Amino acid sequence: MNKKLISFWILIVSFFGIGFGYSLVFAGNLGEIEFRLSNNLFIDSLNLNKNRVIIKSRENLENVVISGDCGINGKFIQKGGNSYIFDVFLLDKKCEKSKINVFFKKDDLVLQTSFNITKNTDLYLKYIDYSSDKLNSYLYSLEQAINGLKLYSSYNKNLHLDKYDYLSKNRNLSELQYMHNFIVDILEKREQKYFIPVKGSNLTTVSSKLPNAARPYRADYTDGVHEGWDFDTDFGETVVSIDYGVVIRIVDNFVFSDLDKIKKGSDLSKNDKIKNLDILRGNQIWVKTMKGDIAFYSHLDKVYSNIKVGDMVFRGQALGTIGISGVPDKNYKDYHLHIELRKNPYNDNRKLPYSIDEYMSWDWYFKGENEKHIVENQYNIFQKND
Numbered sequence: 001m002n003k004k005l006i007s008f009w010i011l012i013v014s015f016f017g018i019g020f021g022y023s024l025v026f027a028g029n030l031g032e033i034e035f036r037l038s039n040n041l042f043i044d045s046l047n048l049n050k051n052r053v054i055i056k057s058r059e060n061l062e063n064v065v066i067s068g069d070c071g072i073n074g075k076f077i078q079k080g081g082n083s084y085i086f087d088v089f090l091l092d093k094k095c096e097k098s099k100i101n102v103f104f105k106k107d108d109l110v111l112q113t114s115f116n117i118t119k120n121t122d123l124y125l126k127y128i129d130y131s132s133d134k135l136n137s138y139l140y141s142l143e144q145a146i147n148g149l150k151l152y153s154s155y156n157k158n159l160h161l162d163k164y165d166y167l168s169k170n171r172n173l174s175e176l177q178y179m180h181n182f183i184v185d186i187l188e189k190r191e192q193k194y195f196i197p198v199k200g201s202n203l204t205t206v207s208s209k210l211p212n213a214a215r216p217y218r219a220d221y222t223d224g225v226h227e228g229w230d231f232d233t234d235f236g237e238t239v240v241s242i243d244y245g246v247v248i249r250i251v252d253n254f255v256f257s258d259l260d261k262i263k264k265g266s267d268l269s270k271n272d273k274i275k276n277l278d279i280l281r282g283n284q285i286w287v288k289t290m291k292g293d294i295a296f297y298s299h300l301d302k303v304y305s306n307i308k309v310g311d312m313v314f315r316g317q318a319l320g321t322i323g324i325s326g327v328p329d330k331n332y333k334d335y336h337l338h339i340e341l342r343k344n345p346y347n348d349n350r351k352l353p354y355s356i357d358e359y360m361s362w363d364w365y366f367k368g369e370n371e372k373h374i375v376e377n378q379y380n381i382f383q384k385n386d
Helices: 003-016 120-127 132-148 164-189 256-261 270-280 356-361 371-380
Strands: 031-036 040-042 050-056 065-068 073-080 083-089 099-106 109-118 229-232 238-240 245-251 283-289 294-303 318-322 336-342
Touching: 031 109, 040 050, 040 164, 050 109, 120 164, 120 245, 132 164, 245 294, 256 270, 270 356, 283 318
Parallel strands: 040 109
Antiparallel strands: 031 050, 050 083, 065 073, 065 099, 073 083, 099 109, 229 336, 238 318, 245 283, 283 294, 294 318, 294 336
């Protein structure tokens, strides 16, 4: 392998945080792990959610029992001398662990090993925070590494015991291709405009319902600015996701007395005002989009029970229904969806995930722009959802 290709491998491993290649050897009374295709199990892949393990043992392991975290299972494939080949399967699609233990048991003898778990939701939450330029840069690196492994693209299902290096590189190639397709999917979805979140509705041209409209009645305990769009519609109307994304927050237990938690006074900090505004959103769902932006769907009456934090949602998927939660008037009849769209700052050097407070401090779309500019340009961001 030439130096250029080695540098690509170093870049990819450091970026993706995924260990490719041979595993560590774990010894036990049952024997030792002689080989496995990869350190990884991809929970959302029909091909990469399984792995192949070879155990070297003096025991007869044809009837060994395979178990472990998250419904792990497996089966004996074949034997060659003192080497026993097993397939290991990850069955639990809702596994929350980042690493799982696997146990091979025969009577009182046990051999333990582990695998890294890769979930699409975790990958999305990591990579949608990156700018498109950075994603394209890593896509190029992936393509270079994939080209360097193309001669390992064919795979013989009969795992020969003398082909460890070839089979390991074949698996590495498959994992790289999976990641390549994953990044391409993000970039392609970024080319799409956002759906209008109420089916059949148009974007408003009413100044009081646009971003940056003044809200003087709450200027003493918030910033006094309308930070999103209002969509007038009927009570109970369905709200849909503007994009593919990951649900990162749900508030579905708002009660009118929550408004008593709003802080008031002349010495409020910026963070106090941000949190006050969050109370006024009432029941809400936050979805992190493929562009990395955060959409706040607010004043909801209901959040649908099938929507959970950590779920992937698709463009146009129903999220909940419109209500008046968070509005300081129990008799309020101006039913509408309030949606804020917070713009990802694309801090490519950031290492830690963002906090709830940090998300709320992101700039909203069209912050500081005048009404004429917003009305003329808002359809560059949204498209009708008929």
